[in-house]
Structure formats: structure tokens, C-alpha cells
Amino acid sequence: MKKILFLLVILLPCLTIANDFNSFESYDNNKKYARGSYVKYSNNLWVARHKVIGKQPKEESITWAKVKLNDIREWKSKKVYLLGQSVSYNEKTYFAKSLWSIAINSSYVNNKWVEFSHPAMGFDLPSFDPEHPDHNTIEGVDQNENGIRDDYEIKIVMSDKSRDIKELALKAGKSYQTVLSMKGVINSATQEEATNTLLALTLAELCKRQINKYSSSAIAWKKSDYFNTIDRIQTNFSVQNKLASLVDEEKLESSLEQPCASL
Amino acid sequence: MNEIKKITLALLTILATSNALAECGANVDNIESFYINGMFTDYSDYTSNKNALKNFLVAYLESEGFNPNIQGQHNKDENKLSQIFEVVRQKWEDDDADDEIIKFLNNESLNSERAKEAIAEFLQDISIEYQSTISEEDSQLAIAKLENILDSCSRVVLISHSQGNLL
Numbered sequence: 229m230k231k232i233l234f235l236l237v238i239l240l241p242c243l244t245i246a247n248d249f250n251s252f253e254s255y256d257n258n259k260k261y262a263r264g265s266y267v268k269y270s271n272n273l274w275v276a277r278h279k280v281i282g283k284q285p286k287e288e289s290i291t292w293a294k295v296k297l298n299d300i301r302e303w304k305s306k307k308v309y310l311l312g313q314s315v316s317y318n319e320k321t322y323f324a325k326s327l328w329s330i331a332i333n334s335s336y337v338n339n340k341w342v343e344f345s346h347p348a349m350g351f352d353l354p355s356f357d358p359e360h361p362d363h364n365t366i367e368g369v370d371q372n373e374n375g376i377r378d379d380y381e382i383k384i385v386m387s388d389k390s391r392d393i394k395e396l397a398l399k400a401g402k403s404y405q406t407v408l409s410m411k412g413v414i415n416s417a418t419q420e421e422a423t424n425t426l427l428a429l430t431l432a433e434l435c436k437r438q439i440n441k442y443s444s445s446a447i448a449w450k451k452s453d454y455f456n457t458i459d460r461i462q463t464n465f466s467v468q469n470k471l472a473s474l475v476d477e478e479k480l481e482s483s484l485e486q487p488c489a490s491l
Numbered sequence: 492m493n494e495i496k497k498i499t500l501a502l503l504t505i506l507a508t509s510n511a512l513a514e515c516g517a518n519v520d521n522i523e524s525f526y527i528n529g530m531f532t533d534y535s536d537y538t539s540n541k542n543a544l545k546n547f548l549v550a551y552l553e554s555e556g557f558n559p560n561i562q563g564q565h566n567k568d569e570n571k572l573s574q575i576f577e578v579v580r581q582k583w584e585d586d587d588a589d590d591e592i593i594k595f596l597n598n599e600s601l602n603s604e605r606a607k608e609a610i611a612e613f614l615q616d617i618s619i620e621y622q623s624t625i626s627e628e629d630s631q632l633a634i635a636k637l638e639n640i641l642d643s644c645s646r647v648v649l650i651s652h653s654q655g656n657l658l
Contacts, residue, residue, distance in 0.1 A: 364586070429535035434542060452597040457586045461596045462576045465533055469567040472534040484542050 249346040264325045275311045295323040303332045348385040354378040376401040397449035399491045400432035404454040414470045422474035434487035515644035523645045526563035529653025537565045564633035566625045
């Protein structure tokens with residue numbers, strides 16, 4: 229019996245459990261969190277930098293460190309890792325929950341590192357502020373300034389779609405956003421701009437149809453997730469109609485081969 | 492001198508007519524296709540539909556004499572659309588339309604019973620505008636393009652969807 233207990237004490241620290249994002253505990257505003265506690269909140273994971281109660285995690289907070297999801301590098305033994313920093317090791321991903329210098333391949337890995345997976349891994353997931361005054365405008369909010377409206381971007385990267393489909397959906401999102409952003413300047417659009425914009429939109433549509441037709445399980449994105457209000461739908465129609473009067477139809481129709489690769 | 496001019500003119504006329512007849516003769520077995528979209532089809536959807544029809548023609552009908560380079564006219568119908576959006580905006584003053592209506596306006600497929608009910612109710616609201624013919628401008632452009640094909644003596648298959656039938 230003693231031997232078994234001894235083995236358990238030795239071996240337990242070596243076992244890490246890969247936590248899917250959804251399995252993490254949600255933030256509770258009434259709960260007291262110790263330094264190194266971690267929660268999910270607003271599509272992200274956060275690590276408490278010190279004891280905290282009643283302070284919601286947010287960007288650039290001194291209380292909470294946001295776990296990094298993109299630009300994740302391989303773990304290095306001599307590097308110091310701060311709370312919330314992420315590394316990859318043996319094809320797994322970990323974030324640091326303490327400042328202790330504990331090697332990721334040691335028996336005490338669990339005292340420093342938390343293995344995790346996240347649907348937005350590798351993507352620049354924007355933070356979503358539901359109170360932002362521009363959410364209901366035609367163009368909406370693009371906090372990370374990548375040319376894609378945040379609510380659509382979050383919906384896509386947080387979905388269970390494959391990485392390839394997510395990337396294509398984001399490219400399609402850029403072409404949708406281009407249409408909405410042209411509303412005020414449509415009268416000065418050139419033939420080249422009109423042709424390029426309509427080409428990107430048509431490639432997105434053809435690519436979406438191709439995914440839905442030829443993939444047995446995958447489902448592509450929905451245009452209605454981008455043009456999701458009456459105003460945005462009407463803007464899409466009116467801008468595309470104007471662009472259609474300028475388009476080089478021959479050039480457009482001769483560039484539609486391999487839509488997903490060309491998107 | 493005048494006689495020489497008359498003979499030259501007559502020769503040119505005969506030449507031109509025989510060329511036109513020769514072209515007409517060469518085209519008489521051609522089958523051209525012409526596509527007109529229905530309502531709520533933006534230009535990228537129209538081009539995508541045309542592309543899908545082209546692929547179909549290449550796969551199944553090119554060997555039967557169909558020209559795979561399908562022609563068409565985008566029915567943009569701006570006036571009717573703006574009237575419909577006005578009705579829609581009055582119905583949902585806060586712009587918070589039913590998800591099924593948002594999908595319908597984006598030309599996306601609807602399968603559930605819930606969707607059918609929502610769309611049926613919506614179509615009742617916009618029935619007057621929805622059942623109207625396509626705009627005069629779009630009709631004139633489509634007719635001009637069709638006449639152009641018919642003048643070449645080709646036969647034409649008109650492929651129209653929904654409101655596109657009401658040319």
C-alpha cells in the first residue's frame with residue numbers, strides 16, 4: 229500500500245490534462261481568486277496576477293493576464309515566462325500560471341504550466357466590448373484593425389470549423405467589409421476597384437458553395453453572419469449594384485477558376 | 492461614272508448580304524443561353540449562378556450544340572428593392588429582424604418549418620412589391636442583349652429565376 233502511495237506521489241505531478249477551452253471554469257464576479265487562478269471570460273483565458281475579487285478580466289489589466297493564443301513559440305529552458313505567456317512543447321500548448329522557473333519537461337510541470345487547447349489558437353482573436361457605441365453602425369467595430377468586423381471574426385474563429393475553413397471565412401469577411409466601407413465613397417470608385425471588389429466577393433461565394441457541395445461534413449460560413457442587419461443588407465445591394473455598372477465583366481468572369489485558392 | 496458607282500454599290504450590298512447570310516447560316520445550329528436572376532440576388536450571387544450554369548453546360552450540354560459561354564443580365568431592380576427595404580424597416584424599427592428573414596434577404600437556403608413560416612409571413616408583407624415585374628431599365632438592357640443574340644441567327648434558351656421570369 230505504501231509503495232502504491234509512494235508511486236502515486238511521484239507520478240501524479242507528471243500527469244497533465246489537456247483542457248479544452250470550454251472545460252475551463254467561467255469567471256464569477258463574486259468569487260475570490262488567488263494568484264495563479266485561471267478562468268475563461270469573453271472568449272479568452274485569463275490568469276490572476278494577484279488575489280482578486282469583483283474585478284472582471286480585461287485588456288491591459290494589472291489584475292489579469294490574458295493567455296496568448298497567437299504567435300506561440302517553442303518552449304526554451306533558459307527563458308523566463310510571465311503569467312499568461314504560452315508555449316508549445318511536444319505538439320502540445322501550455323500557458324504559464326506562475327513565475328516559478330519550472331521546466332516544462334519536469335515532474336512538477338503542473339506547478340507552472342497548464343496544458344490547454346482553444347478554438348482560436350493561432351488567430352488574433354479580438355476582444356469584444358458589447359458596450360462599444362459603434363456596434364450598430366454599418367461598418368461596426370474592428371478592434372484589431374484587420375479589416376474584418378469583430379463579431380463575425382469571433383463567431384468564425386470560435387466555431388468548430390477546420391482551420392482552413394476559418395481562414396477562408398476570414399478572407400471572405402474582408403471582402404464583405406470592403407463592400408460596407410465603400411458606401412460613402414462609391415461614387416468615386418474606379419473600374420479596377422469595382423472589378424477587384426466584385427471578383428473577391430464572387431470568389432468568396434463560389435468558394436463557400438464549393439465547400440458546402442463537396443465536403444461531406446464541413447459547413448462553410450454564412451454571408452448572413454456578415455450582412456446581419458437590414459441596413460447592412462441594403463448597403464450590400466446598393467454598393468454591389470453601383471460597382472456592377474463599372475465592372476469589367478470579361479475580366480471578372482475569366483478569373484473565377486479555383487475560387488478557394490484565388491480568394 | 493455614275494453607273495460604275497451604282498455597280499460598285501450593288502456589288503458591296505450583295506457581298507455584305509451574303510456575308511451576313513453566311514454568318515447566319517453558320518450560327519443557326521448554335522444554342523445560346525441567357526440568364527436573368529430573381530429578386531434578392533446581388534451581383535456576386537448573379538455571377539456565381541452564371542458560373543454554375545456555365546459549368547453545367549460544359550459538363551452536359553456543350554456536345555449538344557450549347558455555347559458554354561452563357562450570357563445574361565443582372566436584374567438589380569433598385570427601386571423595388573428600396574421599397575421592400577422600406578417595408579422591412581417599418582416592420583423592424585429597431586433593425587432587429589428575424590434571423591430567417593436575414594438569411595432570406597441574403598439569398599441563403601432555408602429548410603426548417605420555422606423558416607418557412609417566417610418567410611411566408613414576410614412575403615405577405617411585401618407581396619405587392621415582390622410580385623412586380625423587373626424594372627424598365629433592367630428589362631430594356633436584357634431585351635437589347637437578347638435581340639443582339641437573335642440577330643446573329645442563334646437559338647436562345649432563356650434561363651430565368653423567380654422575378655426574372657417577369658421580363
